[in-house]
Amino acid sequence: MSGWDWSMDGWIILAGVLSACSCALVGNFLVLRKMSLMGDAISHAVLPGLAIAFLISESRSSIAMFIGAVFAGILTALLSQVVNRYGGVEHGASMGVIFSILFALGLILIRQAADHVDLDPGCVLYGNITQIPLDAIGGEVPPAVINLSIVFVANLLFVVLFFKELRISTFDPQLSTTLGIPAGMMHYLLMILVSITTVANFESVGSILVIAMLIVPAAAAHLLTDRLSTMVILSLLIAAASAVIGHVTAAFGPSWVGLNADTNTSAMMAVIAGLILLAAVLASPQHGVIGKAYHRIQLALTITCEDILGLLHRWREMNTGTPRPMYRNEILAAVGDSTLSRWALRSLVRRRELTADMAAKPEATAYYLSAQGISRAAGLVRSHRLWEAYLAKHFALPLDHLHMSAERLEHFITPQLREEISRDLIAPNLDPHGKEIPPELDA
Amino acid sequence: MTFRRRTVIAIALLVLMTTATVAQASDEPTNHRSITDTTVRWPSFDEITQTLMLRDYNTRVVVLGTTLLGLAAGVIGTFAYLRKRALMGDALSHATLPGIAIVFLILGSKNLPLLLIGAAASGVLGVLAVVGLRTIPRIREDAAIGIVLSVFFGVGMVLFSLVQQMKTGNEAGLQSFIYGKAAAMLNRDAWLIGGVATAVVLGCVLLFKDFRILCFDEDFAGSQGCPVLFIDLTMMALVVLTTVVGLQAVGLILVVALLIVPPSAARFWTDHLGTMTVLAGILGAVSAWLGATISALMPRLPTGAIIVLCAGVLFFISMMAAPRRGVLASVWRRWALARRIGLHHVLRALAEHEERYGEDVGMSLKDLLSARSWSAGSLNHSLNVAIRRGEVSRTKGDLLRLTATGRIEATRILRNHRLWELFLIRHADIAPSHVDRDADDVEHVLSETIVRELERALDETVAIPPSPHVQWGENT
Numbered sequence: 001m002s003g004w005d006w007s008m009d010g011w012i013i014l015a016g017v018l019s020a021c022s023c024a025l026v027g028n029f030l031v032l033r034k035m036s037l038m039g040d041a042i043s044h045a046v047l048p049g050l051a052i053a054f055l056i057s058e059s060r061s062s063i064a065m066f067i068g069a070v071f072a073g074i075l076t077a078l079l080s081q082v083v084n085r086y087g088g089v090e091h092g093a094s095m096g097v098i099f100s101i102l103f104a105l106g107l108i109l110i111r112q113a114a115d116h117v118d119l120d121p122g123c124v125l126y127g128n129i130t131q132i133p134l135d136a137i138g139g140e141v142p143p144a145v146i147n148l149s150i151v152f153v154a155n156l157l158f159v160v161l162f163f164k165e166l167r168i169s170t171f172d173p174q175l176s177t178t179l180g181i182p183a184g185m186m187h188y189l190l191m192i193l194v195s196i197t198t199v200a201n202f203e204s205v206g207s208i209l210v211i212a213m214l215i216v217p218a219a220a221a222h223l224l225t226d227r228l229s230t231m232v233i234l235s236l237l238i239a240a241a242s243a244v245i246g247h248v249t250a251a252f253g254p255s256w257v258g259l260n261a262d263t264n265t266s267a268m269m270a271v272i273a274g275l276i277l278l279a280a281v282l283a284s285p286q287h288g289v290i291g292k293a294y295h296r297i298q299l300a301l302t303i304t305c306e307d308i309l310g311l312l313h314r315w316r317e318m319n320t321g322t323p324r325p326m327y328r329n330e331i332l333a334a335v336g337d338s339t340l341s342r343w344a345l346r347s348l349v350r351r352r353e354l355t356a357d358m359a360a361k362p363e364a365t366a367y368y369l370s371a372q373g374i375s376r377a378a379g380l381v382r383s384h385r386l387w388e389a390y391l392a393k394h395f396a397l398p399l400d401h402l403h404m405s406a407e408r409l410e411h412f413i414t415p416q417l418r419e420e421i422s423r424d425l426i427a428p429n430l431d432p433h434g435k436e437i438p439p440e441l442d443a
Numbered sequence: 444m445t446f447r448r449r450t451v452i453a454i455a456l457l458v459l460m461t462t463a464t465v466a467q468a469s470d471e472p473t474n475h476r477s478i479t480d481t482t483v484r485w486p487s488f489d490e491i492t493q494t495l496m497l498r499d500y501n502t503r504v505v506v507l508g509t510t511l512l513g514l515a516a517g518v519i520g521t522f523a524y525l526r527k528r529a530l531m532g533d534a535l536s537h538a539t540l541p542g543i544a545i546v547f548l549i550l551g552s553k554n555l556p557l558l559l560i561g562a563a564a565s566g567v568l569g570v571l572a573v574v575g576l577r578t579i580p581r582i583r584e585d586a587a588i589g590i591v592l593s594v595f596f597g598v599g600m601v602l603f604s605l606v607q608q609m610k611t612g613n614e615a616g617l618q619s620f621i622y623g624k625a626a627a628m629l630n631r632d633a634w635l636i637g638g639v640a641t642a643v644v645l646g647c648v649l650l651f652k653d654f655r656i657l658c659f660d661e662d663f664a665g666s667q668g669c670p671v672l673f674i675d676l677t678m679m680a681l682v683v684l685t686t687v688v689g690l691q692a693v694g695l696i697l698v699v700a701l702l703i704v705p706p707s708a709a710r711f712w713t714d715h716l717g718t719m720t721v722l723a724g725i726l727g728a729v730s731a732w733l734g735a736t737i738s739a740l741m742p743r744l745p746t747g748a749i750i751v752l753c754a755g756v757l758f759f760i761s762m763m764a765a766p767r768r769g770v771l772a773s774v775w776r777r778w779a780l781a782r783r784i785g786l787h788h789v790l791r792a793l794a795e796h797e798e799r800y801g802e803d804v805g806m807s808l809k810d811l812l813s814a815r816s817w818s819a820g821s822l823n824h825s826l827n828v829a830i831r832r833g834e835v836s837r838t839k840g841d842l843l844r845l846t847a848t849g850r851i852e853a854t855r856i857l858r859n860h861r862l863w864e865l866f867l868i869r870h871a872d873i874a875p876s877h878v879d880r881d882a883d884d885v886e887h888v889l890s891e892t893i894v895r896e897l898e899r900a901l902d903e904t905v906a907i908p909p910s911p912h913v914q915w916g917e918n919t
Contacts, residue, residue, distance in 0.1 A: 036589040037530060044696070086770050087762045089707050092585075093529035097707050100700030101755035104748035107622065107697075111745060208537070208696070209600070212593030219586045223579070254605060264604035270597025277590060287581050 009247065011133040011142055016243030016269055018148035019129075019204040023213035024221075024239035025155040026193050028232050031218040032170045033190075037092065038077065039214040041099035042191065043198045043207045045076040047106025050199060054113040062147055065199055073195025074188065076102060129204045129247075129265045144203045151200040155193055159232065162186070167228055205266040212270035213239065220273075220280040223287050242273035303411050304344035306380050307335050309353065310410070312369050313377035317436075325357065325366035332363075348373070378438040383413035385431035385438075386421045392432040393425060399432055415440070491740060502739045505625050508633035509692050509735040509750060510728045515640035516689060516701035517709070517727025518647050519681045521720045524706040525658040526678070530588050531573060533699040536686050537592040538569020540599025540695060543620055547606055555632065555691075562620075563687045569595050570679060623694030623747030625735060632691060639688045643681050647720065654678060655716050693747030700751040701727060708758040711765035726761075730754035784887050785825030787856050788815060790834060791886070793845050794853035798907070802850075805842025854907060860886040861908040862897045868911055869901065875911045 030039045049072025050065055057064035076098055083094040132144045159166065165186060169176040173183035194214070201210045221234035246269030253268070254261045282289050311334050315326050328345070335341045345367070348354040353373035357366040369377055387409050388402040413421075418440065422428070431437055523529060542565025546558050569591050576587035619627060647654065653674045656664040665671045682702065689698040709723035734750030763771050792814040796806045812822055826843070829835040834849030845853055863882040867873045873881070889897075897903075 031586050034583055034585055036583075036586040040530075040533070040589050040592065083762065086773070087707075087711070088768060089710065089762075090524070090527055090529070092527065093524055093703050093707050096529050096533065096699060096703040097755075097758060100697055100704065100751055101758070104697055104700065104751035104755065107745050107748040108752070111743070208596045209593060211589050212597055215586055215589040216594065219582055219590060223581050250601070259605065261605055261608040263601045267597040267600030267604065270594055271601055274590070274594030274597065277594075281576070281579055281582075284581075287579060289579070 008130075008133045009251065011145060012129055012265060013244055013247050015129055015132050015142070015145050015148055015204050016247055016265065017240045018145065018152045019201045019210075020213045020217065020239035020243040020269060020273075021236050022148065022152040022155045022197050023201060023210060024217040024235040025152075025159050025232065026190060026197055027214035027218040028159075028221070028228075028235050029166055029170055029190055030194065030214060031222055032228075033187075036215045036219075037095055038080075038191070039194055039198075040211050041080065041095045042073045042076050042194050043210045043214070044099040045102035045106070046072045046195055046198050046202075047207065048072055048102050048109055049075075049106075049195075050202070051106050051109030051113045055109065062143070066196055069195045069199035070192050072102065073191055073198070077188065077191040128206075132204065147200050148204065151197055155197060158189075158193060162189075163229075166190075205269065209266050209270045212273055216270070216273040216277050217242065220277040223277075223280040223284040226286075238273065238276050242269050242276060246270075246272040300340055301344055301347065304335060304340050305348050305353075306376075306411055308341070308344055308348060309369070309373060309377040310380045310384065311335065312354070312367065312373070313381050313438075316369065316374075325368050327363065328365040328367065329363040331367060375441040378441050379415065379418070380410050382438050382440065383418055384410040385435060386418055386425070386428075387413060388431045388433070389425050389428050389437070390421050402432060499739075504630055504633045505628045505739060505746075506732060506735045508628050508636045509625055509731040509746070511633075511640035512636050512685070512689050512692055513701060513705070513727035513729070513731025513750070513754075514724045515636075515643040515685050515727075516698075517705035517723035517725070518720055519643050519678070519685050520702035520727070521706040521709065521716075521723045522647070522654050522658055522678055523682055523702055524710070525716075528682075529703045529707075530585075530699070531570065532682060532686060532702040534573050534588045534591045534595075535566045535570050535683060536690070536695040536698045537599075538572075538595035539563070539566040539687060539690060540596055540620070541565045541602060542568075543690075544599050544602030544606060548602060555635075558620075559635075559687050559690075562690060563683050565595070566683050566686060567679075570683070619694070620690045621694050621696065622745060623690070623692055623697065625692045625738065625746035625750075628692060636688045636692070639684050643685055644724070646677065646681050650674065650677065651717075651720075658716070693750055697747045697751045700754060701731070704751070704754040704758050705730065708754070708761040711761040711768045726754070726757050730757055780887075782825075782828060785821060786828050786832070786834075787887055788817065789822070789825045789829050790845070790849060790853035791856050791860060793835065793843060794850070794857040795910075797845065797850075797853075798857070798910075802845075805838050805840070805844045807842055811843060856886055858907045859889045859894060861910065862894065862901060862903060863889065864911050865901050865903070865908055866897055878911065 027039065030036050046069040049068035049070075051068075053064040053068030076095075080095045080098040083089050083097060084091055087094065089097065132142045134142075165176070165181045168179065169181055169183040169186040176183045176186070197214075198207065198210050201213065205213055217235040217238040218231070220238050221231045224234055225231050247265045249272065250263045250265040250268035252262075254263055280288070283291070285291050308331060311331065312326055316323065331345065332341055335344075345354070349356050349367075351372075352370055353376060355368045355370050357368075359365050384406045387406040391397050391402050391405060392399070422440075429437060520529075520532075523532060539562035542561035542563070543558050545565070546561030547553070550557060572591045572595075573584075573587045576582045576590060577584050582590070653664070653669055656667065656669060657671060657674050657678070661671060664674075685702070686698050689701060692698075693701060705727035706719070706723040708726050709719045712722055713719050730753035731750050733753040735746060737753070738744050738746040738749045761769070763769055766772055789811070792811055793806055796810065796814070797804075811826075812819060817825075826835065829849065830837065832849075833846055834852060836844055836846050836849075838844055860882045863885050864875075864878040867878040867881055868875055901908075
């Protein structure tokens with residue numbers, strides 16, 4: 001692309017945003033209803049409806065196209081249900097059977113229709129968004145943009161007006177039916193909207209990339225929030241962002257890597273949406289890979305810290321007469337020498353739960369429990385021994401089976417729980433092994 | 444043979460086959476069908492016989508190649524279908540596009556074996572992406588498939604539009620991967636498909652036991668020492684191979700149909716895995732052969748689509764006409780059952796009437812109509828069935844009576860009804876006024892053995908037990 005021309009690129013971006021947003025609106029409900037593949041199926045299967053509409057009307061009139069698409073969409077939903085229910089074919093496979101057959105039929109018909117109507121079969125797959133502004137005469141609004149706006153507004157109205165109904169029928173179809181909201185009707189209404197949206201998007205993003213626009217923004221938004229309304233808004237933002245960034249990247253991306261070319265805008269929109277999803281997969285606060293890994297490392301670190309504190313507490317118990325510190329190499333040998341345990345030692349010192357006497361050789365550094373450390377360590381050891389006593393009393397386990405369970409649970413027993421266990425056991429002083437249960441210290 | 448030995452043999456054969464066929468693939472000049480021909484016209488008789496007899500070299504290559512592909516896809520598709528992986532193939536085939544584009548970008552020319560290797564690599568990447576995405580808690584399998592399918596396709600399209608601008612006109616051959624172009628199939632392509640088909644069929648035969656156990660009970664397979672992951676990967680590899688060689692023939696959008704449709708069709712005919720596999724292979728091969736032949740006769744029609752339509756026709760025939768699982772059979776069964784139930788109702792109503800008023804007193808149609816809540820139409824229908832079967836006769840005064848044969852049957856039904864009522868009252872603690880409905884549903888399906896057991900449980904041997912509704916002082 002030679003340069004940026006608002007009269008062209010403006011329309012392209014507007015068309016892209018409208019198409020991505022109209023898809024994302026209905027896509028949310030497809031994703032939540034576990035019907036993502038219905039979007040896949042319908043977007044393939046509207047092809048014959050479209051082709052028949054072309055053949056009958058002998059033109060590319062929008063009305064005929066939409067009617068054809070609605071019929072094809074409903075037919076897909078119905079037929080795959082029939083094959084699934086009456087034929088006993090598994091759900092995914094029944095959709096696969098129906099949409100691939102319908103797509104094949106559509107391909108053949110499109111080939112025929114192409115003789116009568118100006119239509120490019122390739123365009124069906126990946127759209128031709130950059131052609132959209134060229135269809136406008138003079139300074140008028142391109143017809144595709146008008147279509148997309150109508151569909152977007154229709155979808156928006158549907159989602160806003162039927163928000164409550166959609167929510168109930170999505171999350172609990174039985175409840176929705178008992179409340180007088182026909183879940184089946186909502187299902188077919190949604191299918192009709194998906195078909196219309198798909199068709200409106202044929203020109204801009206094509207039949208396969210429309211799947212990306214239907215599913216990907218919604219799936220990414222679903223990773224980021226637990227509220228349906230937030231999810232819908234987020235998905236719209238993601239969709240709009242992938243459209244804008246997609247077009248800019250398509251226009252200028254290749255020149256950034258030194259190629260004198262531009263690339264397919266609608267495909268780039270799908271790629272950007274995919275990248276946004278990837279970012280959400282990695283960085284989502286609750287479900288993200290990074291967040292999970294961070295929590296897991298934090299937990300591992302806490303547990304190692306607590307193991308070290310418990311170790312030092314027991315060390316103190318063993319050497320009550322002549323208190324002596326524990327050396328770094330002794331601690332590392334006891335808890336296992338790893339990056340994690342060294343890291344744990346550092347963080348304990350930083351939090352002033354341990355005091356370290358530096359020596360010339362690092363492994364000779366001596367560690368003492370500080371006052372804070374003593375209180376936390378006593379709590380841990382108290383949890384451990386109380387739990388052993390509790391297990392011994394209520395579960396009649398042999399003595400050598402108590403330690404492992406206590407070793408795991410000591411990290412998760414809160415002071416309140418300790419209080420309850422202690423009350424249950426009538427404030428014991430000794431654990432089943434005859435060791436003293438330290439009293440509760442105020443932290 | 445042990446699992447391991449069999450798998451090793453299978454893998455070795457597979458690798459041998461593929462390398463051999465890739466090595467075989469030398470360029471042979473063939474005359475391409477004219478693509479400027481844009482009209483559909485009906486072929487002459489000569490052309491039809493010539494195509495059917497495979498006299499034309501080009502046709503022979505195309506028809507044989509696609510038929511083998513259909514066979515292989517049907518066979519391996521059976522296992523994918525049973526593992527509920529049918530749509531994984533869809534994600535896989537769409538995900539091959541970036542690989543093809545990248546290889547083409549690097550090489551700048553159409554080198555088929557390398558393109559296919561690129562396709563396989565990015566296809567596998569796509570499958571891995573589906574598997575990886577599925578582990579994220581909020582992303583379900585269906586969404587994962589949709590995401591991978593569309594985003595990979597997007598990446599492919601981005602790369603393709605770069606190819607389009609950088610090379611001159613060469614990318615036309617790449618379009619054939621999307622829609623398929625069986626007519627352009629070369630001798631070496633057919634060899635490749637043949638090799639892969641042999642490998643797939645051999646792999647499935649050798650690993651049949653392992654595949655079977657994996658399809659039906661994965662955990663059990665693991666406990667039996669079957670290397671589940673390894674077998675699973677082998678199965679996936681065979682699916683990938685089939686998909687990749689199928690790209691050229693039917694295109695990446697429709698190749699999944701060859702994996703799904705024939706096995707789904709075969710499933711209607713049989714409950715036996717071996718039979719199903721063979722049948723799916725045959726159905727796949729037949730639809731591919733039929734499709735390729737038709738499109739050889741009418742070159743303007745896209746081969747892949749025709750093949751899929753043929754498979755679709757076979758699918759619908761199977762779905763309708765299969766003897767046990769087919770729709771027609773189940774409609775017929777339902778209809779026959781409804782007919783039998785109607786007949787039973789007439790007989791029992793007459794038997795109850797006889798029980799109350801004696802054998803010689805006939806029952807008027809009006810009384811019969813009020814005996815239970817049925818419409819005059821359905822009663823008439825059932826009554827006609829009963830009269831035709833000679834179980835009920837109409838006397839001169841238009842009264843209805845059981846014939847001797849009818850009485851035997853009616854007594855049996857009435858007795859079953861009463862036995863079940865008694866059973867419910869005595870053993871399920873259900874109030875006598877509530878048992879009639881239940882018994883009404885069950886009396887038609889009580890088998891001889893169950894009746895014997897009921898007799899034993901209730902100590903009733905011969906006579907018809909009296910109606911509990913009368914016995915317990917209830918007004919009926």
